[in-house]
Amino acid sequence: MLLSELMKDWPCTVLQGSIRQTINGITESSTTVQKGYVFVARKGRVQDGMQFIEEALEKGANTIVTDRVHIDLSCIPEEITVLVIPDSSLFISYASAMMSGNPAEELTIIAVTGTNGKTTVSHFIGQMLRAAGKSVAVIGTTGIFVDGKFLASTEDSMTTMPAEKLHPLLRDCVDRHVTHVVLEASSLGLYANRLAHCPITIGILLNIGIDHYEEHGGKQQYINAKKQLFSLAKKMIVNEDDLLCYEISKEMNVPPMYFGSDHVNGEQGELVIHVPGKHNNLNARAACCALLLLDYPFCEIQKYVSALRLPTGRMEKYSQDGIDVYVDYAHTPDALQVVLEALREEGKNVWSVFGCGGDRDHEKRPQMGAIAAHYSSYVILTSDNPRSEEPAQIILDILSGTTGFATPIDVIINRRYAIRYAIRKAQYGDIVLVAGKGHEQTQHIGEKILPFCDMEEVKRAFLDRNHLDEKS
CATH class of the missing domain: 3.40.1190.10 (Mur-like, catalytic domain)
Structure with missing residues (x-):
């Protein structure tokens, strides 16, 4: 598409270069720039696209678009087109739709x-x-x-x-x-x-x-x-x-x-x-x-x-040795409550294994602690994508909501061990809920993103349980 065709219905100011050129794509990520691309230097919640203009040009961008009026052109070659537009996030949406027809x-x-x-x-x-x-x-x-x-x-x-x-x-x-x-x-x-x-x-x-x-x-x-x-x-x-x-x-x-x-x-x-x-x-x-x-x-x-079925990681059930295990994505107070209410209706002991994500809403942590303590027979607090936060501190935040409840609560920071502990302790007829990650296949700890699947860990936990039973 010609850049002029893309811009004909979108307000812009040309700071340098020409809009009479062919463009091959648009992106706000410098890592995905290809030859002939428009690079939108947008200020995000974490990073500012202006810092990645040089990388975008090295990868072949022929147009820079920004919603900042004050831009240093000294580091941008004269043949590169630079446009200023009113709203970069709206422009990305508009241009992406246009270029895809x-x-x-x-x-x-x-x-x-x-x-x-x-x-x-x-x-x-x-x-x-x-x-x-x-x-x-x-x-x-x-x-x-x-x-x-x-x-x-x-x-x-x-x-x-x-x-x-x-x-x-x-x-x-x-x-x-x-x-x-x-x-x-x-x-x-x-x-x-x-x-x-x-x-x-x-x-x-x-x-x-x-x-x-x-x-x-x-x-x-x-x-x-x-x-x-x-x-x-x-x-x-x-x-x-x-x-x-x-x-x-x-x-x-x-x-x-x-x-x-x-x-x-x-x-x-x-x-x-x-x-x-x-x-x-x-x-x-x-x-x-x-x-x-x-x-x-x-x-x-x-x-x-009548034929509906739940997607992966939404009250996903696995049963063995008379124990029903549910893996669910519930990572908010409301979601945890409705899942536990549903499981309690069966009138069995419910073991809850869960944590709260790091670098996310702090207010929900004590609320989820109170909900788990109220609706569960046993609670095991563990890690759930702690990210840059200290896992122990997240758990302390959750624990602050459990004051006044008589529900037994254990803390096992390692999620793999927490799941194995719950399944090892559960008795015939009990229910184990592993909540918070559902379909996710990774665990985000610090700067590392490690492979981790709750359902796979559940199945391994039963293998370990049976192996220990055979030994005893």
């Missing part, structure tokens, strides 16, 4: 946002649409799936892909004759304008918890990020049971469709849902609303919902 306009796109449940609802919708004979892609935390088959992981397990990656993927979906795309819309993705030029047919608001308050700078900023989906989607679906979601839904220009624990768009009819937990019953109802808005009759939807 605006593929979102050829697809039916459903975007799911909420603190908890995005992955499950996305996969539920995908499963029902496939049952209805549609070709569907599901894009989110657990990866990219086309017609139920795993295609690839998302970069850094990002919930919502950067626009420069998303639009080429949507073009690939069109080329594969996919008709429907279901994607997870994170608050950070919405705030960063990753979906700004991705026309959304249906948006779904599941719930609003506290998990990302710190990252956004406060509760209201987090809510405002979620609310951006209102302006992007033609139609909205809202969880009526979540009071905050219900309140902000009144601000929508078009009245949304509501769902709740006892209804789907006001329909009180019984749905046969074979997935564990009241929260997953609610997730299934959210998915049903999406099909209703796509003009599927309720009686037809009932046929599809």
